[in-house]
Amino acid sequence: xxxxxxxxxxxxxxxxxxxxxxxxxxxxxxxxxxxxxxxxxxxxxxxxxxxxxxxxxxxxxxxxxxxxxxxxxxxxxxxxxxxxxxxxxxxxxxxxxxxxxxxxxxxxxxxxxxxxxxxxxxxxxxxxxxxxxxxxxxxxxxxxxxxxxxxxxxxxxxxxxxxxxxxxxxxxxxxxxxxxxxxxxxxxxxxxxxxxxxxxxxxxxxxxxxxxx
Amino acid sequence: xxxxxxxxxxxxxxxxxxxxxxxxxxxxxxxxxxxxxxxxxxxxxxxxxxxxxxxxxxxxxxxxxxxxxxxxxxxxxxxxxxxxxxxxxxxxxxxxxxxxxxxxxxxxxxxxxxxxxxxxxxxxxxxxxxxxxxxxxxxxxxxxxxxxxxxxxxxxxxxxxxxxxxxxxxxxxxxxxxxxxxxxxxxxxxxxxxxxxxxxxxxxxxxxxxxxx
Amino acid sequence: xxxxxxxxxxxxxxxxxxxxxxxxxxxxxxxxxxxxxxxxxxxxxxxxxxxxxxxxxxxxxxxxxxxxxxxxxxxxxxxxxxxxxxxxxxxxxxxxxxxxxxxxxxxxxxxxxxxxxxxxxxxxxxxxxxxxxxxxxxxxxxxxxxxxxxxxxxxxxxxxxxxxxxxxxxxxxxxxxxxxxxxxxxxxxxxxxxxxxxxxxxxxxxxxxxxxx
Numbered sequence: 001x002x003x004x005x006x007x008x009x010x011x012x013x014x015x016x017x018x019x020x021x022x023x024x025x026x027x028x029x030x031x032x033x034x035x036x037x038x039x040x041x042x043x044x045x046x047x048x049x050x051x052x053x054x055x056x057x058x059x060x061x062x063x064x065x066x067x068x069x070x071x072x073x074x075x076x077x078x079x080x081x082x083x084x085x086x087x088x089x090x091x092x093x094x095x096x097x098x099x100x101x102x103x104x105x106x107x108x109x110x111x112x113x114x115x116x117x118x119x120x121x122x123x124x125x126x127x128x129x130x131x132x133x134x135x136x137x138x139x140x141x142x143x144x145x146x147x148x149x150x151x152x153x154x155x156x157x158x159x160x161x162x163x164x165x166x167x168x169x170x171x172x173x174x175x176x177x178x179x180x181x182x183x184x185x186x187x188x189x190x191x192x193x194x195x196x197x198x199x200x201x202x203x204x205x206x207x208x209x210x211x212x213x
Numbered sequence: 214x215x216x217x218x219x220x221x222x223x224x225x226x227x228x229x230x231x232x233x234x235x236x237x238x239x240x241x242x243x244x245x246x247x248x249x250x251x252x253x254x255x256x257x258x259x260x261x262x263x264x265x266x267x268x269x270x271x272x273x274x275x276x277x278x279x280x281x282x283x284x285x286x287x288x289x290x291x292x293x294x295x296x297x298x299x300x301x302x303x304x305x306x307x308x309x310x311x312x313x314x315x316x317x318x319x320x321x322x323x324x325x326x327x328x329x330x331x332x333x334x335x336x337x338x339x340x341x342x343x344x345x346x347x348x349x350x351x352x353x354x355x356x357x358x359x360x361x362x363x364x365x366x367x368x369x370x371x372x373x374x375x376x377x378x379x380x381x382x383x384x385x386x387x388x389x390x391x392x393x394x395x396x397x398x399x400x401x402x403x404x405x406x407x408x409x410x411x412x413x414x415x416x417x418x419x420x421x422x423x424x425x426x
Numbered sequence: 427x428x429x430x431x432x433x434x435x436x437x438x439x440x441x442x443x444x445x446x447x448x449x450x451x452x453x454x455x456x457x458x459x460x461x462x463x464x465x466x467x468x469x470x471x472x473x474x475x476x477x478x479x480x481x482x483x484x485x486x487x488x489x490x491x492x493x494x495x496x497x498x499x500x501x502x503x504x505x506x507x508x509x510x511x512x513x514x515x516x517x518x519x520x521x522x523x524x525x526x527x528x529x530x531x532x533x534x535x536x537x538x539x540x541x542x543x544x545x546x547x548x549x550x551x552x553x554x555x556x557x558x559x560x561x562x563x564x565x566x567x568x569x570x571x572x573x574x575x576x577x578x579x580x581x582x583x584x585x586x587x588x589x590x591x592x593x594x595x596x597x598x599x600x601x602x603x604x605x606x607x608x609x610x611x612x613x614x615x616x617x618x619x620x621x622x623x624x625x626x627x628x629x630x631x632x633x634x635x636x637x638x639x
Contacts, residue, residue: 023629028569031626033579048479053261055270056480058542065543082629116271117278134352141562141569143241143354153246200244201292266474268483330491347565356454356567366459413457415566416449416508 006102006177011070013099016092017043020072021136023076024083027138032079038136039075043067045132050124051105054114098190101181103129104156108163108180118164125160126153129184151191151198159184219315219390224283226252226312229305230256231284234349235291236298241353245292251349252288256280258345264318267327310401312393317342317369321376321393331377338373339366340396364404364411372397431441432528433604437496439525442518443469444497447562448504450551454566458505464562465501469493471558476533476550480540500561523614525606529555530582532604547567551586555610577617577624585610 021042025035041048044061051059061067078085085092107128111121130153137144163180171179190196226358234255240250254261257274264272291298298305320341324334343366350357376393384392403409445470451461467474470487477485487493504511511518533554537547556579563570589606597605616622 022399026627026629029626029628030569031624033624034570035627037579052265052478053270053272054275055268055481056545057479058540059479062480062542062546065545068545068549079627082627085629116275119278119281120271120275123281138351138564139570141354141567143243144247144352157246198244198246200242201239201248201295202242265478266483266485267488268481327484329488332491332494333484333488336494351564354567356456357460357565366463411457411459413455414452414461414505414508415455416452416511 006105009098009102009153010106012095012203013102014043014067014070016095016099017087017132019078019092019182020096020133022075023082024136024140025036026079026082030140034073036072038139039072039078040068041139042132042136045135046103046128046130047106047130047132049135050110050128054116054124054128056110056114065103065212089178093192098181100129100152100156100188100211101159101184103132104159104184105163105180108160112164112167118168122157122160125163126156129156130152148178151196152188153196155184155187155191158187217316222311222315222394223319225308226315227256227280227283228287229308229312230345231287232291232298232305233309233346235288236295237349237353239292239295243353249285249288251352253281253284255345255349256284258348259316259341260319260345261345262344262348263323263341266340267323267329267337269323269327286334296353304385306405310398311394313342313365313369313401314372314397317372317397318376318390318393321373321380325377325380331381335358335370335373335377338348338376339369342369360371364409365401367411368400369396371400432531435524435528435607436532438521439528440469440493441498441500442521442525443558444500445504445511445518446522446559448501449508450562450566452505452508456566461505462498462639464565465504466494466497467565468558468562469497471561472529472554472556473532473558475557475561476536477555479553480536480542480550482536482540502631519618523611524607526555526578526582527585527610528638529558530585531589531603531606534586534593538593544594548583548586548590551589552582555579555582577622578614580624581610581613581617584613 018039021039024042025038028034030038043065048059048061051057104125107125108121110128111124116124133152159180162183163176166176166179171184194203231252232253235248238251241247242247257280261272261274317338320338321334326336327415329337341423346365347357348401353414372393375396379389379392444465447459447465450468451464454460456464470493474485474487477483532550533548533551536554537544537550542550559578560570585606588609589602592605593600
């Protein structure tokens with residue numbers, strides 16, 4: 001594997017995702033095995049669901065073993081420095097955001113390579129970026145956080161859309177990568193800085209006798 | 214896509230399933246992104262799991278894009294009219310029941326087309342009909358409702374069984390469709406009208422020291 | 427299907443897993459349909475996820491129908507004798523442990539047959555042994571028990587490792603089966619007898635204003 005800028009970003013993203021999974025697992029007081037599993041699924045879950053849905057099997061991480069080792073090492077790091085990770089908060093947030101951008105790109109690309117409809121490719125991009133976190137939350141028995149703080153996913157969606165538009169305009173691949181990841185990253189940074197949220201729509205409760213449909 | 218009666222029923226079912234997902238998400242106060250995702254997985258989740266298990270990938274909705282648009286439009290409708298949906302309760306219940314019947318049929322059919330054992334085809338029919346709701350409930354962090362109010366699934370199972378029997382008897386396809394969907398629909402209507410439930414079996418609790426196996 | 431020792435162990439394991447699923451479902455007061463589904467996914471869930479991830483579809487139980495019938499019969503047994511199962515606690519624990527050993531072996535084997543990296547084969551072994559229980563717990567809305575009492579999974583991991591090492595040493599298949607299953611079984615028996623647990627790592631909570639990363 002040659003280390004292009006894209007690969008380096010992919011690695012940083014994987015590291016951040018694995019650490020966020022490990023932290024989540026430690027906060028739920030899972031034991032060491034649980035910590036590894038949750039770190040692992042957070043980092044590779046989005047790509048795995050994408051691969052399964054399009055039939056790209058064995059799924060990617062089974063054939064690109066270096067990520068398995070990377071996640072293992074990162075998880076050990078997260079366990080050892082669990083009380084120090086706070087000092088890395090800003091770096092981790094940045095890596096996480098980079099990961100989101102990169103994973104979105106790989107998802108869209110896989111969709112295009114498989115000749116799928118642009119809207120499906122956008123969905124695959126958002127899925128690759130966010131579904132690792134969804135599985136993490138399901139395994140930790142929580143409502144997935146992206147369904148409550150969704151700007152996260154919205155950043156992916158808009159980035160993926162940018163990718164598709166540039167791709168249709170036959171822009172050079174490097175520029176597509178750059179614009180897509182910058183789109184995802186800057187939306188996320190702005191959203192977090194200004195505490196933006198998307199609206200939710202809570203229906204007025206009917207009288208309880210009428211409540212079940 | 215030509216609009217046969219079967220297609221129309223399939224569309225009505227998809228609409229009802231998407232609305233039930235959107236309502237569920239709004240009741241859990243998810244944001245707009247969460248509402249779309251839950252509506253989507255409720256409508257296509259059953260067929261997706263079926264496709265993944267039998268290896269029919271990319272899964273159906275990736276290649277039949279019209280459903281993606283349909284669910285998007287329906288979800289916007291559900292959000293806008295969230296406080297009025299109560300007036301549509303009866304129509305939605307009917308659509309939902311129709312969807313159950315139609316989805317059961319498509320599941321059984323896929324099983325037969327793939328040369329699987331009849332009992333597996335029946336399972337695929339029930340799965341296609343009910344697992345969208347199962348994923349909806351898992352994502353919303355609830356015990357899946359079909360495991361507690363299971364006549365829903367039982368209707369699918371009996372309908373799917375009817376399908377297989379008629380198929381073995383080499384009955385005409387249109388008649389199979391009709392009988393299967395009417396079976397599912399009428400079981401469900403009767404069950405809801407007379408508040409029928411299946412038994413549950415709660416074991417007598419052993420003394421707590423013995424409780425873990 | 428000829429009944430080798432391996433098949434008999436596989437059947438005992440399936441029986442124990444199905445019963446553990448049925449018990450779990452009855453304890454959550456699910457109805458009869460839910461009981462069957464949970465028994466079923468507990469028994470075949472691990473192998474199903476393994477098959478889906480490597481692209482071995484239709485998944486095994488769809489083509490080896492005898493397991494579907496076996497699980498059905500076992501579940502009926504579990505329901506009828508739900509208040510007597512306590513007397514079988516020791517046998518069930520033994521069967522469950524045997525199942526863990528056998529399922530680990532089948533998982534590793536599938537990995538090797540598909541030419542996957544040894545570490546991936548080990549992961550597939552552990553997955554096949556434990557993920558049925560993970561899905562059971564997710565469907566019952568609990569944090570998967572293996573993430574909290576993980577020696578269970580660790581037994582699989584060490585057994586799978588033993589398998590791979592012996593395989594690389596070109597040891598005879600029967601001996602590999604024997605050693606692997608004895609490894610898994612004896613680790614589990616020792617762990618339960620001496621109440622061993624693996625450590626968990628709960629990070630010191632930062633002040634709440636700093637808590638979200």
